[in-house]
């Protein structure tokens with residue numbers, strides 16, 4: 001699967017751009033704020049329907065314009081589809097071969113941006129996001145369950161914060177939301193547990209290729225409730241969550257927020273018996289994140305039957321030279337299309353013989369770069 | 372100085388949902404040029420909808436009289452009450468002609484995020500109704516959104532002590548549809564809620 005060209009209209013700092021793409025590596029080199037990340041962002045938007053840099057669609061439009069357009073041609077084996085997305089301030093419209101569609105599920109990307117390097121360091125919400133994004137791509141039912149779960153959670157929390165309601169009224173009204181939180185929560189817990197097991201299946205190979213550590217890397221799923229039960233299936237988790245809700249009911253009323261459920265889950269990575277978050281060196285953190293990304297690609301490849309498109313936004317500059325080398329040799333094992341943005345061509349450590357197209361980006365102007 | 376009649380009618384039409392300035396002007400000119408009977412019929416129908424419609428005293432559906440045609444139809448089965456969110460849902464079920472019972476319209480769903488609680492819906496009215504004439508079955512036909520589910524759950528909890536049968540609409544793959552064209556959400560739900568054969 002690859003994109004043959006990219007066409008941007010009124011998108012960010014590009015009034016009009018037409019780029020012929022390489023089926024393998026496309027490397028965009030330029031200083032910050034010149035527009036190289038905008039290219040990566042445009043490809044990401046085509047597959048996800050939102051940006052990874054902003055939640056305000058208006059940021060994507062050129063000043064004074066009310067819409068932007070991203071167009072491409074998607075090749076899958078010998079099938080060709082014209083794909084476009086129209087970005088407006090309040091919504092977006094997808095088109096496949098000129099016909100309006102809800103989304104483009106066949107176009108799958110894996111993004112690797114510097115922020116991902118925080119994955120193993122910061123709070124649990126970053127790790128849940130990583131899992132949510134991956135599982136949403138692997139299982140369509142996960143995305144639906146997560147959306148419904150979030151909506152039920154917001155309503156449940158709003159009720160809990162209502163200070164004028166009597167205890168009895170509150171309990172009666174909470175019940176309808178709680179039942180859904182338990183049902184959807186159990187579904188998410190089971191899929192997350194399954195997803196982490198899938199990641200662990202690929203971790204030894206992925207980590208071994210990047211790090212010379214002897215000790216194995218393992219990812220552990222940490223739901224507050226139902227860690228063991230998650231392996232036994234949804235019904236068992238439902239029972240477990242229901243009991244937890246019951247046990248913590250008074251606590252919940254007092255603290256006025258939902259205390260039980262997958263919105264409080266976490267993940268932990270261990271190298272041998274060392275927990276990465278507390279004991280790993282800077283270099284080890286990077287290796288762990290690179291390995292996790294590698295697993296994400298592998299899993300998507302398994303499910304989709306072809307490699308996803310890789311988006312690497314300015315990651316190379318974050319790596320030391322030896323990791324940089326290991327990282328790019330890993331990349332070359334990935335047979336799909338790759339978009340790379342980098343500040344300088346030296347950051348991208350590729351063998352001379354590698355087939356790639358190099359572009360230089362300066363004030364929204366893109367030229368071929370001879371390397 | 373008063374606005375000219377064409378502009379006035381255009382302005383009025385443009386307040387309706389889905390009608391922009393251009394379509395409003397086109398409608399206004401159409402009425403202006405057309406048969407006077409069209410204007411008369413339109414004027415009467417418009418006034419009638421506000422002056423002569425009300426909410427049915429029993430089911431809170433829309434009616435021209437005190438009690439709607441469904442509630443006053445002797446052939447309907449009063450033992451089965453179908454609870455819906457809006458009058459338009461009642462109309463949708465009626466079109467199927469698959470339901471012989473009577474209705475109860477809630478006029479909304481529970482939604483704490485939007486500040487909608489049980490007292491904003493016609494739930495107390497449903498309880499009063501059942502008090503006056505008990506039913507055998509209540510069908511909860513709110514939409515399969517999280518709000519619709521929470522509302523059905525709440526009503527079921529309130530009615531359960533009365534010992535009547537309480538059912539919820541089934542959801543799944545549309546009849547006559549092919550699996551490959553069914554949206555992922557519906558298909559995933561249908562797999563999760565599969566039944567024994």
Ligand SMILES: [Zn+2]
Nearest residue numbers: 427430439442
């Ligand atoms: Zn009625």
